[in-house]
Amino acid sequence: MKRISLTQYLVEQQRRQGHITPQLRLLIEVVARSCKQIAISVSKGALGDVLGSAETENVQGEMQKKLDIIANEVLIEANEWGGHLAAMASEEMEGIYVVPNRFPQGEYLLLFDPLDGSSNIDVNASIGTIFSVLKKPDGSAGEAVAEADFLQPGTGQAAAGYCIYGPQTMLVLTVGNGVAMFTLDREQGAWTLTHDGLKIPADTKEFAINMSNQRHWAPPVQRYIAECLAGTTGPRGKDFNMRWIASMVADVHRILTRGGVFLYPWDRREPEKAGKLRLMYEANPMSLIIEQACGAATNGRQRILDIVPGRLHERVSVILGSKNEVERATTYHTDAA
Numbered sequence: 001m002k003r004i005s006l007t008q009y010l011v012e013q014q015r016r017q018g019h020i021t022p023q024l025r026l027l028i029e030v031v032a033r034s035c036k037q038i039a040i041s042v043s044k045g046a047l048g049d050v051l052g053s054a055e056t057e058n059v060q061g062e063m064q065k066k067l068d069i070i071a072n073e074v075l076i077e078a079n080e081w082g083g084h085l086a087a088m089a090s091e092e093m094e095g096i097y098v099v100p101n102r103f104p105q106g107e108y109l110l111l112f113d114p115l116d117g118s119s120n121i122d123v124n125a126s127i128g129t130i131f132s133v134l135k136k137p138d139g140s141a142g143e144a145v146a147e148a149d150f151l152q153p154g155t156g157q158a159a160a161g162y163c164i165y166g167p168q169t170m171l172v173l174t175v176g177n178g179v180a181m182f183t184l185d186r187e188q189g190a191w192t193l194t195h196d197g198l199k200i201p202a203d204t205k206e207f208a209i210n211m212s213n214q215r216h217w218a219p220p221v222q223r224y225i226a227e228c229l230a231g232t233t234g235p236r237g238k239d240f241n242m243r244w245i246a247s248m249v250a251d252v253h254r255i256l257t258r259g260g261v262f263l264y265p266w267d268r269r270e271p272e273k274a275g276k277l278r279l280m281y282e283a284n285p286m287s288l289i290i291e292q293a294c295g296a297a298t299n300g301r302q303r304i305l306d307i308v309p310g311r312l313h314e315r316v317s318v319i320l321g322s323k324n325e326v327e328r329a330t331t332y333h334t335d336a337a
């Protein structure tokens, strides 16, 4: 079988389809190269002294792991000099990181969750990196880039993707023209296209939610999950299976591969927060990927990609995956309103 590399895929997207610009192609290649470097650190584990806590807190008030910081630094260093970016934003940094003056400024903005699923690092379970690419708004050329430039709805993403560090290291990408998966060939150090045009089945019998939060959920989520759990004896008339990896990347990857529905809803533990997951570098890129694979993603009331962010680190309630299940769970919310 003829192998297609990430570079070849991107050149074709640029040349034939007109989906990406040369600058965006460079950006994606640099992010993919960063993920390769992060994958090397991840796989070294204790041998590379990368496990455990860094004993520092990020802006979200979460303890940082060593790998959260390593991955963040890898992405910043790799992306700041190429001339393809104006600024970056990350889960691990409070403010935006403007490309230093000594480098040329590009037209794109890059957002990332450098290391997703931090609680899985030390137990050797799958983790990932999530990224989202926006364009610096028109009319702001020449002006200093500001946090406000990032506050665009997810529909404006020029590209989105994630890398999963699992039994295989894979890069999953959309440039708005379907979803492609690349597997890292470790001997050659090359990303090779292994799936293209991914489609999530509209129906599923598998849900993913952190069940330990059940008593804190709102009634629509209680209803939806109770009906799944009732299986053949309930209104759904079929048995459901459950999975929860606690890495959004790994849960989304399973859903892309065989269908399913993922929920991280608002709950009563911290009622002032819309949810646990962050809109701009977790929910938005994943929602674009899921929609591009014929799935759906809402916050229970509206399409996630339509939300206009008010803040860089804004949180959001998330329901995503197989279309018919997402629609059902969303209807339970809108009916209850």
Ligand code: AHG
Binding pocket: 062, 091, 113, 115, 116, 117, 118, 119, 210, 246, 247, 248, 249, 264, 276
């Ligand atoms: P992060 O490691 O980037 O902070 O994200 C963790 C997120 C997400 O990956 C996962 O779905 C969820 O948090 C797990 O939450 P629980 O610990 O509540 O299961």
Ligand code: MN
Binding pocket: 113, 115, 116, 117, 248, 282
């Ligand atoms: Mn995360």
Ligand code: MN
Binding pocket: 068, 091, 113, 114, 115, 116, 117, 118
């Ligand atoms: Mn993270």
